[in-house]
Amino acid sequence: MKEEGFSSLTIIVPTLNEEKSIGLLLQKICALYPGVRAMVVDDCSSDCTKDNVLCEKSGNIVFIDRCTEAQKGLSASVLDGIGKCKTKYFIVMDADFQHPPKTIAKLYSALQECDFAIGRRSRVIDSWPIWRKTISRGAQWLAAARLFPKNCSGLDLMSGFFGMKTWYAKKIIEKNRPKFVPRGYKILFEFLKFSQKAKILSVDYDFGSRKFGKSKIGAGQIIAFIFSLLK
Numbered sequence: 001m002k003e004e005g006f007s008s009l010t011i012i013v014p015t016l017n018e019e020k021s022i023g024l025l026l027q028k029i030c031a032l033y034p035g036v037r038a039m040v041v042d043d044c045s046s047d048c049t050k051d052n053v054l055c056e057k058s059g060n061i062v063f064i065d066r067c068t069e070a071q072k073g074l075s076a077s078v079l080d081g082i083g084k085c086k087t088k089y090f091i092v093m094d095a096d097f098q099h100p101p102k103t104i105a106k107l108y109s110a111l112q113e114c115d116f117a118i119g120r121r122s123r124v125i126d127s128w129p130i131w132r133k134t135i136s137r138g139a140q141w142l143a144a145a146r147l148f149p150k151n152c153s154g155l156d157l158m159s160g161f162f163g164m165k166t167w168y169a170k171k172i173i174e175k176n177r178p179k180f181v182p183r184g185y186k187i188l189f190e191f192l193k194f195s196q197k198a199k200i201l202s203v204d205y206d207f208g209s210r211k212f213g214k215s216k217i218g219a220g221q222i223i224a225f226i227f228s229l230l231k
Contacts (some may be wrong), residue, residue, distance in 0.1 A: 003116045007036070007037070009036050009037065009091065010089070011104065013039070015041065016042070016044075017047040019045070021095050025101065026038055032101055032105075039061075039085065040061070041077040042063065044066055052170040074185045075186075080189045084171050085166050087166060088164060090163060090165060103119060106205075115165055115195070116164055116198055117158065117200075119159050120203065122204040122206060143158060154202065158170040160185075160187075172195060180220045184228050
């Protein structure tokens with residue numbers, strides 16, 4: 001794909017203590033996709049995440065520091081990133097390499113034809129403990145039940161790897177911002193809840209084992225997801 005094509009794409013990476021991976025991820029993204037914008041939205045990390053981002057020399061990398069924001073959370077970080085996005089498309093991904101950078105190209109290609117391009121995990125992570133697999137499967141089932149009228153069967157509703165047309169996402173946010181659960185960790189699910197007659201495409205990818213950092217899922221995130229189901 002031509003360089004000018006990637007200049008219409010922003011990769012939004014929400015971070016919280018991702019010092020071991022964020023520099024490597026940005027280097028990989030910039031090498032694979034010349035002209036792409038990368039936006040790191042940091043939820044007040046206590047490690048060297050910010051320093052490692054600022055060490056990267058690309059002028060297409062932006063760091064958003066949320067330390068002064070009263071409302072913390074992954075969803076709040078992604079919403080802030082989208083609000084500051086100036087390109088036609090964006091893709092949200094994690095910083096820990098469970099979302100392979102090479103799949104960005106497939107999601108971006110799908111976005112030319114749809115409103116949502118959603119990464120779909122094509123294999124189960126054997127290294128996950130039973131409790132983690134149970135939470136994932138239970139959340140997927142509950143999300144599917146909540147979205148049943150929208151016919152979202154076959155989608156990975158718990159995916160954190162997805163893209164949208166920026167204008168479409170901003171329209172949803174403008175109409176529904178008070179209904180979003182800021183501390184939630186499944187922002188895609190919230191967008192799907194509030195979307196109307198959206199065209200959605202799935203892109204399969206191998207969901208890798210976590211190479212860096214620790215999972216942020218805890219009781220607070222689970223409670224936030226339950227609130228999101230009820231809204």
